[in-house]
Amino acid sequence: MEFIQFHPTGMVWPPSVRGILVTESVRGDGGVLRNSEGKRFMFDYIPEVFKDKYATSEEEADRWYDDQANNRRPPELLPRDEVARAINSEVKAGRGSPQGGVYLDVSTRLPAAEIVRRLPSMHHQFKELADVDITKEPMQVGPTCHYIMGGVEVDADTGAAAVPGLFAAGEVSGGMHGSNRLGGNSLSDLLVFGRRAGAGAAAYVDALAGRPRISEESVATATAEALAPLERSGENPYEVHHELQRTMNELVGIIRKAEEVTEALEGVGKLKERAQNVGAAGNRIYNPGWHLSLDLRNMLLVSECVAKAALLREESRGGHTRDDFPSMSAEWRTKILRCGLTPDGSSVTVEEQVQTAMRDDLIALFDRDELKKYITQEELAAFDALAKE
CATH class of the missing domain: 1.20.58.100 (Fumarate reductase/succinate dehydrogenase flavoprotein-like, C-terminal domain)
Known part of the structure; x- marks a missing residue:
């Protein structure tokens, strides 16, 4: 339950629309993030592991939109959690917008007609909800809670929870996406595990000896x-x-x-x-x-x-x-935290459990040289030991 994904760009003004998502296509179509000083700040937040994949100058980043094969991606297109943390850092450093976000600017990047053609829903959303014309001025955006990787503990094959008769699939169930869901995987999750949960619920009902009854007192x-x-x-x-x-x-x-x-x-x-x-x-x-x-x-x-x-x-x-x-931490990689309720239901308990080891046939799919770019030396040693076992 500690793993929460923040979408980097949600509306921040006015308060009535705070948190409504601003699609990533704005950045994919040329929108850039600037702080209150007008600086395109994402170049300062490229993690070492991504240095070879993302442009380090505005000139190269801008060339990517027309020639993706020969240029690296703009840093505005880094993974969501990286962009969200960067925006958060700029705001906390006092370089945010008046309403606590940063500026997402597409107005100086594309002609007005092109913005309306490519981003019709965003143009309508800001005009109707915030009275902002994104063809003429930047948007104020900031991180917003987007997806929870944790959730109800279920059986992976049937979607059955510990409560008899309760089945869960999708974001409400936990464990599918590890510590950070990849974009698009929530839909795959729903299709695969939605079917499993439906089939599991049907099988559960068919196996019941009689129809459950609830007491009048309850x-x-x-x-x-x-x-x-x-x-x-x-x-x-x-x-x-x-x-x-x-x-x-x-x-x-x-x-x-x-x-x-x-x-x-x-x-x-x-x-x-x-x-x-x-x-x-x-x-x-x-x-x-x-x-x-x-x-x-x-x-x-x-x-x-x-x-x-x-x-x-x-x-x-x-x-x-x-x-x-x-x-x-290599030690924490092997642990998962399970939340429960106290007997009277008034408070939460948290206990450490051992994370289920990955199957050998799945481990074999990983390229060791690629893997070591993303994990610590301790984790790599643990990975090698697990592979040998």
């Missing part, structure tokens, strides 16, 4: 819990939700450190108490405030899972970056 308890927010005049649930978003974004966001994550956990604990007393005005007919009142418990538990796992994993890998532990 139904009455669930009903009382669901209706409680409508029957009390407590705090507005949106205030608690906003504070939870702010806490997680600022303290357990792209770059993490122990003291900030610890502070976030303290904040989540206080928000849990506030969430128990929220109230929703109105009735059961189309009442988003009531729905949010009910959702807050799960949002808080998921936030606690993310924060506790992030605090425990003392390394940086994929979608998890620790400022106080900036390197990958």
Whole structure:
């Protein structure tokens, strides 16, 4: 649950549209990222492992759009987590836009008619939602939470969870994408494991001796819990939700450190108490405030899972970056963190488990010389030992 992918470019202004994605095609069609000083800053953030694949000058980067075979890619097209971290660093260094993002500029790169032709949805989105004409001015963008690599623990063949009768597939299930999902793989995940989960659920139902029944007492308890927010005049649930978003974004966001994550956990604990007393005005007919009142418990538990796992994993890998532990650890590569609930369901527990080893036939598909570009020497030694076994 500590591995969260941040999409580098979401809308940051106005607040009502904050987080709405700005497609990567804007950068693929020539859009560049600039800070408040007008500098095209991504050239300063090319990791050593990617140095041979990405342009180191604006001239070469610009040539790539017309001649990809003979030029390296612009650094704006680095993997999402690299771009997101770079933007985050620029904002924290005080070189961000007034609203806390950076500038994505395509207006000075292409003629207006060409922008509208190539990026019709983006032109419409910014014009309608932010009153920004992207053919005339840059967009303000910033990282936004995009994908969670963790999720419900399921059987890989059937999609069955530990709860009898519960099956999961797609982003809600964990383990498919390791520490960082590759672009496009979520669709493949849905197709493959969606089918497996559907077939697994059908087989489960066919094997039942009789139709399961729920006790009247359980139904009455669930009903009382669901209706409680409508029957009390407590705090507005949106205030608690906003504070939870702010806490997680600022303290357990792209770059993490122990003291900030610890502070976030303290904040989540206080928000849990506030969430128990929220109230929703109105009735059961189309009442988003009531729905949010009910959702807050799960949002808080998921936030606690993310924060506790992030605090425990003392390394940086994929979608998890620790400022106080900036390197990958060969020891942590073999561990996976499993979150659960305390018996009363009020808090989260986290336990270390041994990561299942990769099958020999899959290990054989890796090119050792290519692999050593992406992992530490300790991990490479562990890989070699595993291959020998």
